[in-house]
Amino acid sequence: MSTSLIILAAGKGTRMNSELPKVLHPIAGDPMLVHAMAAGAMLEPVHTVVVAGHGAAEVTAAAHAYDETARVVVQSEQLGTAHAVAQARDALADFNGTAIVLYGDTPFVSPDTLEQMMEAGKTADVVVLGFEAADPGRYGRLVVEGASLERIIEYKDATEDERAITLCNSGVIACNAALLFDLIDAVGNQNAAGEYYLTDIIGLARARGLTAAAVTCDEAETLGVNSRAQLAQAEAAFQSRARAILMEDGVTLQAPDTVYLARDTVIGRDAVIEPNVVFGPGVTVESGAHIRAFSHLEGCHVSQGAIVGPYARLRPGTELEENARVGNFVEVKNAVIAEGAKVNHLSYIGDAFVGAGANIGAGTITCNYDGVMKHHTHIGARAFIGSNTMLVAPVHIGDGAMTGSGSVITSDVEPDALALARAPQVEKPGMARKLFEMLKAKKAKQQRGS
Known part of the structure; x- marks a missing residue:
């Protein structure tokens, strides 16, 4: 099953309080972006597309330092995650396979987890990576019925009952590339933030009679870095x-x-x-x-x-x-x-x-x-x-x-x-004593003058 990666790396990272783009801050000596690229590289992707924005030139240099074949596209205006993924459309125009959406500021998703998502994609049209959160906070929630993922609801738009759900969205999605972009075309921005949410494709897929599934991983893999x-x-x-x-x-x-x-x-x-x-x-x-x-x-x-x-x-x-x-x-x-x-x-x-x-x-x-x-x-x-x-x-x-x-x-x-390449040693008997006496006399004279 052929795979391509879409890695979102456009954010400025305001809370980092830095001139350096957020995804370029290092963990263990490498930019967070490289960690995400390395995890995806274990799938031997046909294409790796990095969606840059803030500091695009620096992000491009870091991406190419790790993988000179990576394609970098620019999201000049940040209008949400669905809009960001849409920037990869032309780069994957001739690709027929599964696209996996990763995040440059979520560096620890493991290759094993991505393999599980690819396996789940054999029976589901869209696969989402979720995790059981110790403190769900403001994460989006996965609404599951039986083995089926029905929809993802953002915290801002969730009811109190939905906010009580502890199965949360990591943002990582696997989907046939052509279907992914087709679903994104139908995404609107009628929500509290006025953004185009990638998570909306789950509801859109279900409305078309397509199947969606959730794969879970340890919460530690989904750690995002914003500060x-x-x-x-x-x-x-x-x-x-x-x-x-x-x-x-x-x-x-x-x-x-x-x-x-x-x-x-x-x-x-x-x-x-x-x-x-x-x-x-x-x-x-x-x-x-x-x-x-x-x-x-x-x-x-x-x-x-x-x-x-x-x-x-x-x-x-x-x-x-x-x-x-x-x-x-x-x-x-x-x-x-x-x-x-x-x-x-x-x-x-x-x-x-x-x-x-x-x-x-x-x-x-x-x-x-x-x-x-x-x-x-x-x-x-x-x-x-x-x-x-x-x-x-x-x-x-x-x-x-x-x-x-x-x-x-x-x-x-x-x-x-x-x-041997040094000057010959010369010894002058008694000179050390005389030199010390001269120096001490000079020092005493200076002290009397002060």
Whole structure:
């Protein structure tokens, strides 16, 4: 059964009090919009149509960053959800299949729930996602008779008896695309808000003798985000669920509540994550790796047996091969640390390759930027880089080579060679005592003058 997605993302989000469009506020490192797109992507949709409005250019950029094939259409005037969905008509003109309407500010609807809706669509013309609300509040209510969904009534237009219903509308709908747009054409705006409600298509479908059904999910999946407080609530909900899944899958989180994960974080079984570790987008940690406390990782890959931290930062493009070690106060960016290599203390390794078994001394820096361009540093296998070495890229250190501590290396070093690049030490007997006496006398004179 072919599927296309229509994701509504036009709202400004006034309650967010932000210049950023509401759907672009991040949860677990990615915009809410991307969470919705990712859930729908599990259905392998033929088309993904994002309906933008406020901040359309920014919304378009975010949508294409996740899926460059997504179509973005603009709802220039926000007249209600039915009007928003109608903007996708031309984009789906040649599509013959089921359209699922999702919301960019409702990021947690699961792929399993969407699969259930698709299954229900085999026997019902229109399928609506509902949930039993602990506090129904101002949600629209689903009016069900037996197995049939009769209509959806908005809170503003509901009677007291209808407001007593606890089965609420999430807004997510699945329907044959051609039928969906045909029903939308019949939607009016004779209601308390004067808007064109997508929910009205249920009553219209029933009036035509068509069938409608409700699929239910956990209320947590339908969490909508309309304020900063709700954004924080959504972040906490995501983190709690993601941590629980990792622990069920065999990952050790020593202090789960202090570990922050991204939407796409992948961590293998028997990995150990110490307290206060933050994962940005694009991180894969393989089985048996050990991430020590207060480390920050993004856009990197950590292989089996590797150890990171404490207090380490792995930036995008970092690749740690098996049993590599990156220690405290080390930053690595766009670099490969090969098998068994060690960068243990107070170093910056950027735009570089560190060969297998190499040892990088404390305070080493790859000087990769000349003010205009970045340059590459190659450190060969089993090389020993002395503490406080500056490697001025582009430079190639051969296999088994060594640099003396405090060296500034500006030229290539042959394999197995020792490179020294520092001024010779000069010792002047008694000069330290004389210098201190001069300085103390100068200070005393200044104090008398003041």
